[in-house]
Amino acid sequence: MTTWRATAAMTRATALGALGVAAAVLFGAPVVVVLTAPLLLLAAMGLLHRPNTSPVVETEVDHVVLHEGQGTRVRLVVDDLSDVEHVTRLSSPVRHVALHPAAGRMGCLLEPDGEPPVVEASPRRWGRRLLGEENVALTGRWAGYRWGPVSMVGSQLQVLPVRAPFDSRAEAPQPLGVVGAHRSRRPGDGTEFASIRPFHPGDRLRRIHWRVSLRTDALHVVSTRGEEDTAVLVVVDALADHGRSGGVDGASSSLDVAVRAAAAIAEHHVRRGDRVSLRVVGTGGETVRYGTGARHLRLIQARLATMQVGTPRDLRGDQVQLGVTAGTVVIVLSPMLSDVVGTMTASLVKRGLPVLVVDTLPTDVVPAVVEGTDPRIADLAWRMRRIERREALARLATIGCPVVAWRGPGTLDEVLHRLARWAQLPQVRAR
Incomplete structure:
Protein backbone atom coordinates (compact mmCIF):
# COMPACT_ATOMS: atom_id res chain seq x y z
CA MET A 1 0.00 0.00 0.00
CA THR A 2 1.43 3.37 -1.03
CA THR A 3 -1.27 5.51 0.60
CA TRP A 4 -1.92 6.48 4.19
CA ARG A 5 -4.63 4.36 5.81
CA ALA A 6 -6.09 4.40 9.28
CA THR A 7 -4.48 1.95 11.67
CA ALA A 8 -6.37 -0.68 13.62
CA ALA A 9 -5.82 1.32 16.81
CA MET A 10 -7.30 4.41 15.17
CA THR A 11 -10.34 2.50 13.94
CA ARG A 12 -10.82 0.81 17.28
CA ALA A 13 -10.57 4.06 19.26
CA THR A 14 -13.02 5.82 16.96
CA ALA A 15 -15.55 2.96 17.07
CA LEU A 16 -15.40 2.50 20.86
CA GLY A 17 -15.57 6.25 21.47
CA ALA A 18 -18.62 6.65 19.24
CA LEU A 19 -20.25 3.60 20.84
CA GLY A 20 -19.64 5.05 24.32
CA VAL A 21 -21.19 8.39 23.45
CA ALA A 22 -24.22 6.67 21.92
CA ALA A 23 -24.63 4.46 25.00
CA ALA A 24 -24.38 7.46 27.32
CA VAL A 25 -27.05 9.34 25.39
CA LEU A 26 -29.30 6.30 25.04
CA PHE A 27 -29.12 5.10 28.62
CA GLY A 28 -28.48 8.43 30.31
CA ALA A 29 -25.14 7.32 31.82
CA PRO A 30 -22.56 10.16 31.71
CA VAL A 31 -19.96 7.88 33.31
CA VAL A 32 -19.66 6.03 30.01
CA VAL A 33 -18.53 9.27 28.35
CA VAL A 34 -15.85 9.65 31.03
CA LEU A 35 -14.62 6.11 30.37
CA THR A 36 -14.44 6.54 26.59
CA ALA A 37 -13.07 10.10 26.63
CA PRO A 38 -9.39 9.00 26.32
CA LEU A 39 -10.27 6.96 23.24
CA LEU A 40 -12.06 9.91 21.72
CA LEU A 41 -9.09 12.15 22.49
CA LEU A 42 -6.66 9.76 20.78
CA ALA A 43 -8.96 9.47 17.76
CA ALA A 44 -9.25 13.24 17.54
CA MET A 45 -5.47 13.73 17.72
CA GLY A 46 -4.96 11.12 15.03
CA LEU A 47 -7.49 12.81 12.75
CA LEU A 48 -5.95 16.19 13.49
CA HIS A 49 -2.46 15.02 12.43
CA ARG A 50 -3.54 13.09 9.38
CA PRO A 51 -0.58 12.94 6.93
CA ASN A 52 -0.93 14.76 3.64
CA THR A 53 2.37 13.73 2.03
CA SER A 54 3.24 10.87 -0.32
CA PRO A 55 6.60 9.49 0.86
CA VAL A 56 9.16 8.04 -1.55
CA VAL A 57 11.23 5.33 0.13
CA GLU A 58 14.52 3.87 -1.13
CA THR A 59 17.35 1.82 0.32
CA GLU A 60 20.98 2.85 0.06
CA VAL A 61 24.12 0.81 0.81
CA ASP A 62 27.23 2.57 2.07
CA HIS A 63 29.61 0.17 0.28
CA VAL A 64 28.82 -2.11 -2.65
CA VAL A 65 32.31 -3.68 -2.83
CA LEU A 66 33.50 -5.49 0.30
CA HIS A 67 35.86 -8.21 1.39
CA GLU A 68 34.65 -11.29 3.21
CA GLY A 69 33.91 -10.50 6.84
CA GLN A 70 33.63 -6.75 6.34
CA GLY A 71 30.36 -4.96 7.03
CA THR A 72 28.27 -2.16 5.62
CA ARG A 73 25.11 -0.26 6.49
CA VAL A 74 21.85 -0.43 4.60
CA ARG A 75 20.17 2.93 5.06
CA LEU A 76 16.55 3.86 4.47
CA VAL A 77 16.12 7.08 2.53
CA VAL A 78 12.73 8.83 2.85
CA ASP A 79 12.20 12.09 1.02
CA ASP A 80 9.81 13.56 3.62
CA LEU A 81 9.68 12.55 7.31
CA SER A 82 7.58 15.47 8.57
CA ASP A 83 4.49 13.30 9.14
CA VAL A 84 6.32 10.12 10.21
CA GLU A 85 6.66 9.16 13.85
CA HIS A 86 7.65 5.48 13.70
CA VAL A 87 9.54 3.37 11.13
CA THR A 88 9.44 -0.42 10.87
CA ARG A 89 11.88 -2.49 8.77
CA LEU A 90 11.82 -6.22 8.10
CA SER A 91 14.73 -7.72 6.09
CA SER A 92 14.61 -11.27 4.76
CA PRO A 93 17.58 -13.49 5.73
CA VAL A 94 20.02 -14.47 2.99
CA ARG A 95 22.57 -17.27 3.00
CA HIS A 96 26.15 -16.17 3.72
CA VAL A 97 25.00 -12.70 4.82
CA ALA A 98 24.87 -11.83 8.53
CA LEU A 99 22.46 -9.12 9.65
CA HIS A 100 22.31 -6.93 12.72
CA PRO A 101 19.80 -7.27 14.30
CA ALA A 102 20.14 -10.98 13.55
CA ALA A 103 16.44 -11.43 12.74
CA GLY A 104 16.41 -8.41 10.44
CA ARG A 105 13.43 -6.87 12.27
CA MET A 106 13.68 -3.43 13.80
CA GLY A 107 11.58 -0.37 14.48
CA CYS A 108 12.08 2.87 16.33
CA LEU A 109 10.55 6.25 17.04
CA LEU A 110 12.02 9.10 15.06
CA GLU A 111 13.67 11.89 16.93
CA PRO A 112 13.37 15.47 15.65
CA ASP A 113 15.65 15.73 12.62
CA GLY A 114 16.54 12.07 13.16
CA GLU A 115 17.26 9.33 10.63
CA PRO A 116 15.42 6.04 10.06
CA PRO A 117 16.90 2.92 11.66
CA VAL A 118 19.92 1.36 9.93
CA VAL A 119 20.39 -2.34 9.22
CA GLU A 120 23.97 -3.63 9.27
CA ALA A 121 24.96 -6.39 6.82
CA SER A 122 28.17 -8.43 6.67
CA PRO A 123 28.79 -10.88 3.78
CA ARG A 124 30.52 -14.05 4.96
CA ARG A 125 31.55 -15.54 1.59
CA TRP A 126 33.03 -14.21 -1.65
CA GLY A 127 30.88 -13.76 -4.74
CA ARG A 128 27.89 -11.70 -5.69
CA ARG A 129 25.48 -11.40 -2.78
CA LEU A 130 21.97 -10.02 -3.21
CA LEU A 131 20.51 -8.72 0.01
CA GLY A 132 17.10 -10.08 0.88
CA GLU A 133 13.81 -8.39 0.14
CA GLU A 134 12.83 -5.76 2.67
CA ASN A 135 9.41 -4.60 3.88
CA VAL A 136 9.07 -1.04 5.15
CA ALA A 137 6.15 0.55 7.00
CA LEU A 138 5.73 4.15 8.19
CA THR A 139 3.40 5.21 11.01
CA GLY A 140 2.09 8.75 11.46
CA ARG A 141 1.74 10.74 14.64
CA TRP A 142 -0.40 9.35 17.43
CA ALA A 143 -0.38 6.02 15.55
CA GLY A 144 -3.37 7.18 13.57
CA TYR A 145 -2.30 6.32 10.01
CA ARG A 146 0.11 3.88 8.43
CA TRP A 147 1.86 3.91 5.08
CA GLY A 148 2.81 0.53 3.67
CA PRO A 149 4.18 -2.01 4.19
CA VAL A 150 5.90 -1.96 0.79
CA SER A 151 8.36 -4.53 -0.56
CA MET A 152 11.77 -3.32 -1.73
CA VAL A 153 14.33 -5.32 -3.67
CA GLY A 154 17.64 -5.80 -1.90
CA SER A 155 20.89 -4.28 -3.14
CA GLN A 156 23.65 -6.34 -4.72
CA LEU A 157 27.08 -6.58 -3.14
CA GLN A 158 30.33 -7.64 -4.77
CA VAL A 159 32.26 -9.59 -2.16
CA LEU A 160 35.99 -10.00 -2.79
CA PRO A 161 38.01 -12.86 -1.29
CA VAL A 162 39.44 -12.22 2.13
CA ARG A 163 43.06 -11.15 2.34
CA ALA A 164 44.51 -14.42 3.61
CA PRO A 165 47.85 -14.08 5.44
CA PHE A 166 50.52 -15.20 2.99
CA ASP A 167 54.18 -14.40 2.53
CA SER A 168 57.01 -16.10 0.69
CA ARG A 169 60.72 -15.36 0.66
CA ALA A 170 61.45 -17.74 -2.18
CA GLU A 171 62.78 -16.43 -5.46
CA ALA A 172 61.32 -17.07 -8.85
CA PRO A 173 62.87 -20.06 -10.66
CA GLN A 174 63.39 -18.32 -14.02
CA PRO A 175 63.06 -14.51 -13.80
CA LEU A 176 63.14 -13.02 -17.30
CA GLY A 177 61.75 -9.55 -16.71
CA VAL A 178 63.30 -6.11 -16.55
CA VAL A 179 63.41 -4.80 -12.99
CA GLY A 180 62.27 -6.69 -9.94
CA ALA A 181 63.22 -8.33 -6.67
CA HIS A 182 64.29 -11.78 -7.89
CA ARG A 183 67.92 -12.77 -8.35
CA SER A 184 68.75 -13.42 -11.98
CA ARG A 185 71.24 -15.88 -13.43
CA ARG A 186 72.64 -13.12 -15.61
CA PRO A 187 75.15 -10.52 -14.35
CA GLY A 188 73.84 -7.06 -13.72
CA ASP A 189 73.79 -4.05 -11.44
CA GLY A 190 72.20 -5.79 -8.47
CA THR A 191 73.04 -6.46 -4.83
CA GLU A 192 73.58 -10.23 -4.94
CA PHE A 193 77.28 -11.23 -5.02
CA ALA A 194 78.35 -13.26 -8.07
CA SER A 195 82.16 -13.30 -8.29
CA ILE A 196 85.38 -11.29 -8.22
CA ARG A 197 86.92 -10.78 -11.66
CA PRO A 198 89.64 -8.65 -13.28
CA PHE A 199 88.86 -5.04 -14.06
CA HIS A 200 87.57 -4.20 -17.54
CA PRO A 201 87.17 -0.78 -19.14
CA GLY A 202 83.78 0.60 -18.25
CA ASP A 203 83.53 -0.98 -14.79
CA ARG A 204 82.52 1.32 -12.00
CA LEU A 205 85.23 2.40 -9.61
CA ARG A 206 83.06 1.75 -6.58
CA ARG A 207 83.05 -1.93 -7.56
CA ILE A 208 86.81 -2.28 -7.10
CA HIS A 209 87.77 -4.88 -4.48
CA TRP A 210 90.89 -3.35 -2.96
CA ARG A 211 92.05 -6.27 -0.86
CA VAL A 212 92.25 -8.62 -3.84
CA SER A 213 93.67 -5.87 -6.04
CA LEU A 214 96.54 -5.16 -3.59
CA ARG A 215 97.27 -8.86 -3.14
CA THR A 216 97.42 -9.62 -6.88
CA ASP A 217 98.87 -6.27 -7.96
CA ALA A 218 96.03 -5.93 -10.51
CA LEU A 219 92.65 -4.27 -10.30
CA HIS A 220 89.72 -6.59 -9.54
CA VAL A 221 86.06 -5.74 -9.24
CA VAL A 222 83.05 -7.37 -7.64
CA SER A 223 80.43 -8.61 -10.07
CA THR A 224 76.79 -9.00 -9.04
CA ARG A 225 73.70 -10.66 -10.39
CA GLY A 226 70.87 -8.66 -11.85
CA GLU A 227 67.50 -8.39 -10.16
CA GLU A 228 64.51 -8.97 -12.41
CA ASP A 229 60.81 -9.48 -12.17
CA THR A 230 58.95 -12.59 -13.26
Missing part, protein backbone atom coordinates in the same frame (compact mmCIF):
# COMPACT_ATOMS: atom_id res chain seq x y z
CA ALA A 231 55.61 -13.56 -14.71
CA VAL A 232 53.21 -15.56 -12.54
CA LEU A 233 50.17 -17.35 -13.94
CA VAL A 234 47.57 -18.39 -11.38
CA VAL A 235 45.23 -21.11 -12.66
CA VAL A 236 42.05 -21.77 -10.64
CA ASP A 237 40.07 -24.98 -11.08
CA ALA A 238 36.38 -23.96 -11.05
CA LEU A 239 35.00 -27.10 -12.68
CA ALA A 240 33.29 -28.12 -9.41
CA ASP A 241 33.08 -27.14 -5.76
CA HIS A 242 33.70 -29.98 -3.31
CA GLY A 243 32.55 -29.72 0.29
CA ARG A 244 30.30 -27.27 2.07
CA SER A 245 31.18 -23.66 2.68
CA GLY A 246 30.56 -22.17 6.09
CA GLY A 247 31.70 -18.70 5.15
CA VAL A 248 34.76 -16.87 6.33
CA ASP A 249 34.25 -18.09 9.91
CA GLY A 250 33.31 -21.71 9.14
CA ALA A 251 34.46 -24.68 7.11
CA SER A 252 35.94 -24.09 3.67
CA SER A 253 35.07 -25.89 0.48
CA SER A 254 37.65 -26.66 -2.21
CA LEU A 255 36.68 -23.55 -4.16
CA ASP A 256 36.91 -21.39 -1.04
CA VAL A 257 40.48 -22.53 -0.48
CA ALA A 258 41.36 -22.00 -4.16
CA VAL A 259 39.87 -18.51 -4.41
CA ARG A 260 41.37 -17.23 -1.17
CA ALA A 261 44.75 -18.76 -1.96
CA ALA A 262 44.70 -17.25 -5.46
CA ALA A 263 43.93 -13.81 -4.04
CA ALA A 264 46.74 -14.12 -1.48
CA ILE A 265 49.30 -15.30 -4.05
CA ALA A 266 48.33 -12.57 -6.50
CA GLU A 267 48.58 -9.88 -3.84
CA HIS A 268 52.00 -11.13 -2.71
CA HIS A 269 53.51 -11.11 -6.20
CA VAL A 270 51.92 -7.81 -7.19
CA ARG A 271 53.48 -6.16 -4.16
CA ARG A 272 56.87 -7.56 -5.19
CA GLY A 273 56.51 -5.99 -8.62
CA ASP A 274 55.88 -9.20 -10.57
CA ARG A 275 53.53 -9.49 -13.52
CA VAL A 276 50.53 -11.59 -12.51
CA SER A 277 47.88 -13.20 -14.71
CA LEU A 278 44.76 -15.21 -13.85
CA ARG A 279 43.03 -18.00 -15.73
CA VAL A 280 39.89 -19.74 -14.44
CA VAL A 281 39.14 -23.19 -15.84
CA GLY A 282 35.36 -23.35 -15.67
CA THR A 283 32.15 -22.37 -17.35
CA GLY A 284 32.97 -18.67 -17.56
CA GLY A 285 36.65 -19.10 -18.47
CA GLU A 286 37.53 -15.81 -16.79
CA THR A 287 40.92 -14.41 -17.78
CA VAL A 288 43.00 -11.50 -16.56
CA ARG A 289 46.07 -10.59 -18.59
CA TYR A 290 49.50 -9.91 -17.14
CA GLY A 291 49.80 -6.70 -15.23
CA THR A 292 51.00 -5.02 -12.06
CA GLY A 293 49.78 -2.45 -9.58
CA ALA A 294 46.91 -2.04 -7.14
CA ARG A 295 44.32 -1.59 -9.90
CA HIS A 296 45.39 -4.86 -11.51
CA LEU A 297 45.14 -6.65 -8.16
CA ARG A 298 41.61 -5.33 -7.67
CA LEU A 299 40.71 -6.60 -11.15
CA ILE A 300 41.98 -10.09 -10.27
CA GLN A 301 39.98 -10.10 -7.04
CA ALA A 302 36.85 -8.97 -8.90
CA ARG A 303 37.24 -11.78 -11.45
CA LEU A 304 37.63 -14.31 -8.65
CA ALA A 305 34.50 -13.01 -6.93
CA THR A 306 32.35 -13.18 -10.07
CA MET A 307 33.58 -16.39 -11.68
CA GLN A 308 31.12 -19.10 -12.74
CA VAL A 309 31.46 -22.64 -11.47
CA GLY A 310 30.76 -25.55 -13.77
CA THR A 311 32.19 -27.83 -16.44
CA PRO A 312 31.92 -26.69 -20.07
CA ARG A 313 30.64 -29.20 -22.58
CA ASP A 314 33.22 -31.24 -24.51
CA LEU A 315 36.14 -29.80 -22.54
CA ARG A 316 39.47 -31.60 -22.92
CA GLY A 317 42.81 -30.93 -21.28
CA ASP A 318 44.69 -30.60 -24.56
CA GLN A 319 42.22 -27.91 -25.68
CA VAL A 320 42.90 -25.53 -22.79
CA GLN A 321 45.16 -22.78 -24.14
CA LEU A 322 46.87 -20.78 -21.41
CA GLY A 323 49.29 -18.80 -23.56
CA VAL A 324 52.24 -19.40 -21.22
CA THR A 325 55.64 -18.10 -22.32
CA ALA A 326 59.11 -19.16 -21.18
CA GLY A 327 60.10 -18.08 -17.68
CA THR A 328 56.52 -17.94 -16.38
CA VAL A 329 55.80 -19.59 -13.04
CA VAL A 330 52.50 -21.48 -13.23
CA ILE A 331 50.61 -22.10 -9.99
CA VAL A 332 47.65 -24.46 -10.38
CA LEU A 333 45.06 -24.34 -7.59
CA SER A 334 42.92 -27.45 -7.88
CA PRO A 335 41.54 -30.42 -5.89
CA MET A 336 42.86 -32.56 -8.78
CA LEU A 337 39.64 -34.50 -9.21
CA SER A 338 39.35 -33.74 -12.93
CA ASP A 339 41.32 -35.38 -15.72
CA VAL A 340 41.20 -32.10 -17.65
CA VAL A 341 43.30 -30.24 -15.09
CA GLY A 342 45.70 -33.16 -14.72
CA THR A 343 46.31 -33.36 -18.48
CA MET A 344 46.77 -29.60 -18.73
CA THR A 345 49.28 -29.56 -15.86
CA ALA A 346 51.27 -32.46 -17.27
CA SER A 347 51.54 -30.76 -20.68
CA LEU A 348 52.91 -27.60 -19.04
CA VAL A 349 55.53 -29.58 -17.13
CA LYS A 350 56.66 -31.39 -20.27
CA ARG A 351 57.22 -28.01 -21.92
CA GLY A 352 59.88 -27.29 -19.29
CA LEU A 353 57.92 -24.63 -17.42
CA PRO A 354 58.17 -24.28 -13.63
CA VAL A 355 54.78 -25.61 -12.52
CA LEU A 356 53.51 -26.38 -9.04
CA VAL A 357 50.13 -27.65 -7.90
CA VAL A 358 48.43 -26.43 -4.74
CA ASP A 359 46.03 -29.09 -3.47
CA THR A 360 42.81 -27.35 -2.36
CA LEU A 361 40.76 -30.41 -1.40
CA PRO A 362 39.81 -30.24 2.31
CA THR A 363 40.83 -33.27 4.34
CA ASP A 364 37.39 -33.76 5.86
CA VAL A 365 35.33 -33.31 2.69
CA VAL A 366 32.49 -35.75 2.08
CA PRO A 367 30.59 -36.13 -1.19
CA ALA A 368 27.04 -34.86 -1.53
CA VAL A 369 24.68 -37.82 -1.73
CA VAL A 370 21.78 -37.49 -4.14
CA GLU A 371 18.42 -38.40 -2.68
CA GLY A 372 17.57 -42.01 -3.47
CA THR A 373 21.21 -43.11 -3.74
CA ASP A 374 22.49 -45.89 -1.52
CA PRO A 375 25.00 -44.30 0.93
CA ARG A 376 27.21 -47.39 0.75
CA ILE A 377 27.48 -47.12 -3.04
CA ALA A 378 28.21 -43.38 -2.78
CA ASP A 379 30.94 -44.03 -0.19
CA LEU A 380 32.51 -46.71 -2.37
CA ALA A 381 32.49 -44.44 -5.42
CA TRP A 382 34.09 -41.64 -3.42
CA ARG A 383 36.86 -43.94 -2.17
CA MET A 384 37.57 -45.08 -5.72
CA ARG A 385 37.73 -41.46 -6.84
CA ARG A 386 40.21 -40.68 -4.06
CA ILE A 387 42.41 -43.58 -5.20
CA GLU A 388 42.39 -42.26 -8.77
CA ARG A 389 43.30 -38.82 -7.43
CA ARG A 390 46.30 -40.19 -5.52
CA GLU A 391 47.52 -41.96 -8.64
CA ALA A 392 47.20 -38.74 -10.66
CA LEU A 393 49.20 -36.80 -8.06
CA ALA A 394 51.85 -39.53 -8.03
CA ARG A 395 52.18 -39.36 -11.82
CA LEU A 396 52.65 -35.59 -11.63
CA ALA A 397 55.35 -36.04 -9.01
CA THR A 398 57.22 -38.52 -11.21
CA ILE A 399 57.48 -36.00 -14.07
CA GLY A 400 58.78 -33.26 -11.77
CA CYS A 401 55.65 -31.37 -10.74
CA PRO A 402 55.51 -30.77 -6.97
CA VAL A 403 52.17 -30.89 -5.16
CA VAL A 404 51.61 -29.12 -1.83
CA ALA A 405 48.58 -28.54 0.35
CA TRP A 406 47.64 -24.94 1.09
CA ARG A 407 48.50 -23.94 4.64
CA GLY A 408 48.97 -20.16 4.40
CA PRO A 409 52.32 -18.40 4.90
CA GLY A 410 55.30 -20.40 3.73
CA THR A 411 53.30 -22.82 1.62
CA LEU A 412 55.32 -22.30 -1.56
CA ASP A 413 58.76 -21.49 -0.14
CA GLU A 414 60.32 -24.96 -0.20
CA VAL A 415 58.81 -25.83 -3.56
CA LEU A 416 59.98 -22.60 -5.23
CA HIS A 417 63.48 -23.08 -3.80
CA ARG A 418 63.61 -26.55 -5.34
CA LEU A 419 62.35 -25.25 -8.67
CA ALA A 420 64.96 -22.48 -8.60
CA ARG A 421 67.77 -24.99 -7.98
CA TRP A 422 66.41 -27.23 -10.72
CA ALA A 423 66.34 -24.29 -13.17
CA GLN A 424 70.05 -23.64 -12.57
CA LEU A 425 71.02 -27.16 -13.60
CA PRO A 426 71.98 -27.83 -17.22
CA GLN A 427 69.00 -29.07 -19.16
CA VAL A 428 69.28 -31.77 -21.81
CA ARG A 429 66.52 -31.50 -24.39
CA ALA A 430 65.79 -34.01 -27.08
CA ARG A 431 65.51 -32.79 -30.65
